[in-house]
Amino acid sequence: MHRELGFTPRDRALVAAGPAVAGLLLAGGLPIAARWLLGLDTALPFRQIIRLIGAIDRPWELAIEAAVLALAGLLVTVVLFERLITIAVAPAEARFGETVMSRNDVAALYPEGDTLVVLDRESRQAVRCMPRARRKALAEAFQQFGYPWRDADPYADLYRPWIAAADALPPAVDAVLSARAVAVRKKAAKEAGELRATLEKLGYAVRDEGEKQFWRPLVRS
Template identity: 30%
Template sequence: METIVDEPQWLRTASWVGCPLAGAGLGWFLQSISGWVASLSWVPFKGPFQLVSDIPQPWGTVTGIGVGVVLGLLFAGVWAHERLIVKVTPTRITLTVKGRTRAYEAKLQAVFLDGKELVLLAADGRELAREKGDVDRQAVAKAFLEYGYPWHDEPPAVK
């Protein structure tokens, strides 16, 4: 028996579809205005805009869109890599973030969110884990409370 707290499936799917689409749109937009931007006398770093505007069509548009798609995919990959996945069982808490999985089986004094950081405090008061992530506060609280862990809505007072 375990409970997993993760981003919703629709959001994970949307990031892999939406980020490349947004990147394609941005790439097309920047390519389409590059000639105009390069013609402005007050714009610094005209070189890259001039270089982009000098690419013959339709290759300029294709290149702009392609670069945008690749950058969108890279952004979605970083998003997926950085997300925090919390797995709670009656005897173990497993945190996965940045391709690293850590399991904790110690008796806990407190579990809470400090801003966007999930914190696990051992029974002796030392900090076992502090992981940043955009977890749903209610879902993570429910998961810990379901298995009897000492969930706190606020960080406990320092003794």
């Protein structure tokens, strides 16, 4: 017995067609909005670009604009189908995309925005993913099979803001956080994730709020 958590039919239709439809709607509305902005007696950033968009009024120009924006919407759909994963939940284990975790190895699961976070018995982030299922469906499924679902991070109160060279952390940990701060600022997600794993090997967890980092010691359960 298991439950597979993916897109509902409605959500699948929204993800499949929504971005392209939004692109088509923008194609009709952007030139009108641009001409309205140009008519205002105020300084505008990117005025040249706005002027070019506002000049689009011929049928063939509108058709090309619509095709470009619809194609961009289709690319967004492809990215969403690749990044959002299906989750399968069973009494003994759960599958998060290609990652499988035993029920006994899961200390907590909780949502963080659109992300699902799974903590292991050392309170490390064993899984961090974006599910296809909505939060309510995830909560019901995991609770049905006895997993420790939480509505928020159970260790949130332990986090402290990272301040460079503040002597609150061992030098090696502070150095990794310093390197990770640069990666976060550059939006280098892969590098930031690798440095997160390095911190966990050193006994610490990290959480981001914008470009600010917060840390806590790992907790065994």
